[in-house]
Amino acid sequence: MRLWIGLYLPRLPLEVFCPNWSDEQCAVVLEHERAVALSPQARAAGVRLGMRRGGVLMLAPQARLHERAAAREAEALQAVAMALLHYTPLVAAAEEATLLMDVGASLRLFGGVRALCRRIDASVRALGFSAALACAPTARGAWLLARADAGRALTMASMARRLDRLPGALLPPARPYLDWFEGIGCLTLGQMRGLPRPGLQRRCGGALLAMLDGAHGQTAELFEWIVAPASFRARLELFDRVENADALLFGARRLLLQMTGWLCARQCAVERVSLLLEHERGREARPPTLLDIALAEPTWRDEHLLRLLRERLAQLSLAAPVIGLCLEALQVQPMAPASASLFPEPGGSPQERQRLFELLVARLGPENVLKAAPRADYRPEEANAWVPLRGGAGGPAAQAQLPADVLSMPRPSWLLAKPVALLMRGHRPFYGSPLKMASAPERIEAGWWSQAQARDYFIAEGQDHAHYWVYRERIGGAGEQAEPRWYLHGLFG
Structure with missing residues (x-):
């Protein structure tokens, strides 16, 4: 038709x-x-x-x-066409x-x-x-x-x-x-x-x-189609001095609509965009304020980008009034086809989870949204670090850094930030009740020089049938004659 x-x-x-x-x-x-x-x-x-x-x-x-x-008027008509x-x-x-x-x-x-x-x-x-x-x-x-x-x-x-x-x-x-x-x-x-x-x-x-x-359709109609340029950069001059960052969202949305039209025409998805907030010129000129948004999952839809910009602008304090906006697509890649799966994935698609992570980073700040970064270290307290999310969560590549034998061993779901020394009653460690060892020992010896650790880890069971991860510290030079010191290091779910 x-x-x-x-x-x-x-x-x-x-x-x-x-x-x-x-x-x-x-x-x-x-x-x-x-x-x-x-x-x-x-x-x-x-x-x-x-x-x-x-x-x-x-x-x-x-x-x-x-x-x-x-x-x-020609620029405005071109913006609408885009x-x-x-x-x-x-x-x-x-x-x-x-x-x-x-x-x-x-x-x-x-x-x-x-x-x-x-x-x-x-x-x-x-x-x-x-x-x-x-x-x-x-x-x-x-x-x-x-x-x-x-x-x-x-x-x-x-x-x-x-x-x-x-x-x-x-x-x-x-x-x-x-x-x-x-x-x-x-x-x-x-x-x-x-x-x-x-x-x-x-x-x-x-x-x-x-x-x-x-x-009336009696002759052929020929037109010169509007072609999307090879790169996207659009500017909008504001008609008043804006001193509140939230008021910039209307202008930013106009630029985002143009960019999503350009992305669809080029069959591309954007990975990184920048929004320049231009301040007054003249003797009181200031360099533009840069909002740089990096996406973990490339997108070509304006709803997600608009939410991210809204969160970033809500946290921004303007150093000077804004008189213009400039939006640029810095990194693009070919658009990935939509998923062909018949049934939706439980818990949402990976793209939806990535958009949630990006929204949390924009709202809470990158220093407050962290991901696990496993390290190739046998010591439990050194086997992981928390680093900024940077738009994505830890995946199989990060898990592969751990030693293969450690991945197969049982580990508690809650590791204490600092081991807790346990009392000894009847030659058995005590934590609310005497603890009974429910597994064979797992010996961990790692670290260099003053950071060296030598421990025997056990899964212990209390009288309430709760399971704990405890270890006995091995004292160098004293052998088995020294009184062992027991510590609680983790709790099983």
């Missing part, structure tokens, strides 16, 4: 300057001293499109005026702040056209823009329906009915001849199609007929 989505951003000139504008803000964008975009409050004050600067200030003295910036690459690799820029998406191959993946449209609309709103979405079997049909905010048409017949009711002024080639069309009573696209083609071509040129034919 061939289906196109047209995405028209009618308030792009205004939202470029005011991404978080609200109904309480009175803002007007001017081009050649005439208003081309208005906020709802400016319209309520009586300002109209095409009004000159003086008239705007007379009706709304409190209005914030902005000069239209075509370059910034985020939309998450849904399809076939995204093209069209006339008048409109994007076209060929989503025929994406419908099943995202749960149908309605679910896909909802997700696209949510992504655009998260970027700080508002859009009118329309669907049609042809690209030009989707463009016209989006420009008129005329809804979805999934078949050629329903699209033709909707297009015939649209005003002819939507077609750019028809605008110079609107007076002539109005004079002959031709106001809609359907009425234009009913005119004799040779006469319409002689008067208005071939561009008008080509656009009408393309909208």
Whole structure:
């Protein structure tokens, strides 16, 4: 099924300057001293499109005026297109702040056209823009329906009915001849199609007929697709001085949406990203603050990255106000395919566990989330160390460092930080009750020079049937004649 989505951003000139504008803000964008975009409050004050600067200030003295910036609008449209690459690799820029998406191959993946449209609309709103979405079997049909905010048409017949009711002024080639069309009573696209083609071509040129034919699927449509660059680096200039780190999350999310779209288009997953917080320039210039996030498991989804950034920003104290953000993907690798297992793994997948570890590190700090690092040492208190997690937990590679014979011996689940000296009663060690040896001795002799240890370890059982790990210290030079000293070193579960 061939289906196109047209995405028209009618308030792009205004939202470029005011991404978080609200109904309480009175803002007007001017081009050649005439208003081309208005906020709802400016319209309520009586300002109209095409009004000159003086008239705007007379009706709304409190209005914030902005000069239209075509370059910034193009950058914003490119940012939206980059985020939309998450849904399809076939995204093209069209006339008048409109994007076209060929989503025929994406419908099943995202749960149908309605679910896909909802997700696209949510992504655009998260970027700080508002859009009118329309669907049609042809690209030009989707463009016209989006420009008129005329809804979805999934078949050629329903699209033709909707297009015939649209005003002819939507077609750019028809605008110079609107007076002539109005004079002959031709106001809609359907009425234009009913005119004799040779006469319409002689008067208005071939561009008008080509656009009408393309909208109805009678001619081939060719587009220049937006291509994701080889590397990702995106910058966002903030519109105010931000002094609270939590307030930066909105801008960071806009950059993350662009990066995840880029990752999907390149079929890559990111391992390490950096977020630069740019401070004020000039005499009080400061170097940017760097947030470096290293991932144990490469990802291409923005939800996990957004959670990590939220935790990092919540712990950050800004040394100076922030005026800009810059996000860069430092390390990427090819995207791994999804697991093909029929049944879910108990306790979650390894990817879910890694995401949990990364979230704990971001929330608690790397010094408070540790992992076991076994050492090749026979002494129990030296056989392990706790080191920062660094995004992952100890695995088979770390366990392989232990001697093979130690791995086969029983070890307690709880090893005391310092051995506890035991009393002797009736020539038997005592811990709440006399202890009875329940295993053969295991002799451990290890260490160098002053750190040398010589011990005989036993599994002991008390009268309550609890099991303990105890050892008898061997005293050098005294042999078996010296009184043995017993210690408790661990508890079995």
